[in-house]
Amino acid sequence: MEGKKLISVVTPCFNEEMNVEELHARIRETMLSLGERYDYEHIIIDNASTDRTVDIAKALASQDPNLKIIVNVRNFGPVRSPYYGIVEAYGDAVVLVAADLQDPPELIKEYIQKWEEGFDVVMSTKARSEESRVMQRIRKTYYKLLNSISEVPLEENATGAGLYDKKVVDALRRLADPYPYFRGLVCDLGFSRCTISFLQPMRKRGVSKANVYGLFDQALLAMTKHSKLPLRLMTFAGLALGVLSLLASLTFLVLKLLFWNSFNMGMAPLLVGLFFLAGMQFFFLGILGEYIGMILTHVRNLPLVVERERVNFEDRG
Template identity: 55%
Template structure:
């Protein structure tokens, strides 16, 4: 019998985790032909999320829990949990119920038809229209500058075959852009459209910084165009500056007494070039920061505890550390 793994990252979702558990359990049981596990990875919640999950896990051994030692962010924690799943197919499903659990049936159906990747794609959202429009513009932008074609309006919600998970385990990326990695692997994906419902309970944990973080991660991991744009724009502006300087020189020589240089062009030029330089220094800084993160090779997360996992199960982060140690010894 095939096994389905459901992976749910959560942080301060005490109002949603029990309802999500109930809905997923009902859907899988109605399918009838699958074993399943539901892995909740908690990012050191400060509310009652973990006690609620422990109460559920005590009654249902299909529920597995990983509790992180601290909040490792919305990028590393879900990815770590995906690597712990041992199902024949793994479904990433957030805890806030904005990824409709009923789509699990559609994902599995397409997986049975042979697709290794089945993705949920938001065509509309009942959340803020302005935020949805900004996200759409970002996806359009990153597809223009990226070396690969990324799936627009997909947050990672979808089904991934065990073969995909095994490939991800070999990549060993300490700060992965998951959506980009799925596109980079290259397997054909089937896309199922849906309308994202409004969050009914609790508040979103995303803010400007977290959204900016993942946006820049997508750019730095999958495009060199901003760096090349900086070089090309620098050359172009240098050429323009030279032409302007020559024009001023000729005008001054011809109209020596009547042509006044003035301070306005100097001030405007100074602020223009300074702002352009600062912008591209920031872009370069993002790439350097990405390199720095890769070099540190820190584990995705540090686990505080795990519940209902087999005693022989070894975390993916431990395996990565062992592999790095072997490589170091060989050098």
């Protein structure tokens, strides 16, 4: 049938042997239920899994030519590998679906419906989640803080899953960003977008790959990519602390001159002031280091990932 639109469904994977079969089945069932208006390809980009994820995916791909696989030579992390999968997809629309099934593949129907209504970006957002209340509160606070300092409003509680029109992906591809904050970039580009809220279920099988360091890394990535406010706060705070230090020094000098024999400045104020200023300096140096590290990442111009092999991409030549 001529004129069919191609939907590229991209799924980043790392050690998801317990989920990959159900993931494939649900995506296939969802796409086939859309009828003959759409062709689809399902691209699994594997981040050098150490379990049977790749073997299972290859067995499925041998029976389903719509399933395509990219295997990385090593684990390039949760930022670079998913982004690479997206920019390597050339459908009329690209859909990102997590392998842990916490972003239900059945939402693809709603994504496509909104896309057909004219939206270039359809992002899924967690209205509620079955995760702990503590994590929900931390995430909510983080998104509010990030939005308050970001130069461009970001979508709160966005998971990254959703649909992205071909022209959005083309724009991302031209950026050639070696370490992108994908959810922020999508908002920064300014394409028309909408959101679909859903209840995020708990992971049924397997272990979450997210850890404290990874979450902290992404939080700092979002801050350094989409806000200059921390740098400006450093300047303002440095100026304010300098003025306060000068006033404190002048105050102590005047008191000493007026009460030469009775005024004893003591060591406590000096120690408190010294440690406070030292702490602030280390904090600001850390923030400055994050920005410098981001510049270094761009200057090195490394590829997003290096592939080990591809499966079922023969039709692309």
